[in-house]
Amino acid sequence: MEQNYWIKCFKAADITIQVQSDYPIRKNTFHSKFKRFEVLKKGEDSITIFHHLSPVNEDRVKPGREKEVYKKDQWQIFKNKNTWIYHYNSIFPGDPVDKVVGIMNRDYSEIHIYAENISRKVYAQARFPALTLFNTDQMIFAKLLSDRQGLVIHSNGFNINGNGILIAGVSGSGKSTLSGMLKKIGHEILCDDRMFVRSVDGGFHIFGNWCYGSHPDVSPSNAPLSGIVFLKKGGQNRIQEITDQKAIVSKLMPVIVKPMLDVDGWRKYLSTFERLRKSTRFYEIEFDLSGKAGDIISDYFK
Template identity: 30%
Template sequence: MIGGLRLAVDARGLGLPMHISGPTARFVVPWEDAPADAAIRVGWLDEAALPEPMELVFASGGMWTLYRAAGGYRYDIAAPVFGPEPYRIAWFDPAYQTGCIWYRRLPAVIAAMQSPLEYPVDELLVTNLLARGQGVELHACAVVDTDGRGFLFVGQSGDGKTTTARLWTRAGATVLSDDRVIVRQCDGQWLMFGTPWHGEGEFAAPAAAPLNALFILCKGAEDAARPLPPGLAAARLFARAFPPFYDAAALDFTVGFLERLVTAVPCYELVFRPTPAVVDYVRRMQP
């Protein structure tokens, strides 16, 4: 369960025990008959009738390449350690509600296998589900203060998200994530969710909390919060979001979602020094 989305994975076709460890294991819940947001089957490449790639959609420049294929989307995932050919191929229907993942049956691949949805498939699946009317993933640190208020500190790499997480933890608050946070509107309430994709501090909690205020992080010589007008706040958040940039409809939804978010939740630019004083400063704001 990630961001309130239930991902059902059937790996029985592998004939191998799958031992999920680390922060990802915290997000595993027992199998239930309840409807899943996405149902994924796992198997071997040499036993699969693969959907042929029809059109290149996006080349990440890293591990994965995306194609249109057989009424859906095919992701070819490669790593130099396993040779030039993809060692894993994933296919999803256009809504990302069903899919298959096939592994190449190589000793090195088998030895390295952990979660069937291991990176980058897990995040690709979730970000695409979110962009189809569910929410958005942000580069952020999510904090639940001792009084229950939820603060989201949004920033690029190096802006101080993990530093912020550590400062608030020392002050008694709970950190849901120090790097990637999912924001959704559920039953009219804006919620922030922890994810398995943590930062250097390895904060990754499978929990959600109401979102009371958003802060765009900016390091400076003093602690000061400046309210942001909705248009500027939405633009700042979009630059720190993880929508599927190769999907025009997904981008349209994300822009509209962020516009609604910044209209409903107070947004600030937070200039801060990396000291405990910034925690007291934000607490006194009473947003």
């Protein structure tokens, strides 16, 4: 079968993303991390991203038609009843693109990406970190998962003896330190700092993905969610379950990635959050730098 160099498919959280481009998609068009997620064809649950390597028609993004819903750093996002428009202006040195416009339909099943001033040669060697040509695909997955009884959580995900475990916490809480302990004793990390959680057959599963943080640890694997572990630095090494619901909410809410949603989207999001809170077991681990905490978690989730 002749290979179609203008179309590639990738899969995460059981969602297939088909990329269809104006230019041929070469070996180094995308970062090497995507090879682990590449699939041969679209699955039942799929979306399509179209790469248009040309300026967007100004009539499609004319100010005044849409309401600005977000503006911060590299992002400016607008919305009307059936369309989302993302303006991405790079602030990152070495980024292969300076400006990208993304136009999404209401459920993000069809995404049109417009990137200016990219030659075929640059596109072939760009090693884009995201299929959207933004600096990350986190924004679209937060929306896609919210429509599928799922969430994105700031956490490192592990498969520990067949159990999906999230090591959750904000930046600086010690996720990398504890994850290093778990990796050292052989447990598989699914992704660093951004984990996809989705309901599967009535229960939540965690999914590896390519939207990692500072460490390029990725896996296309998934595992049934068995627990979310929050971190507490201290002089001891011990784990205990959290049962107080107010404490759970106060720890869980800050680590949930908030997507861009309409009213119906927020209803779905909050419903999923409640299901996750009620059906998942939560823990807090206090740990020092001795490395013993890794063994404690490994033994606890046998």
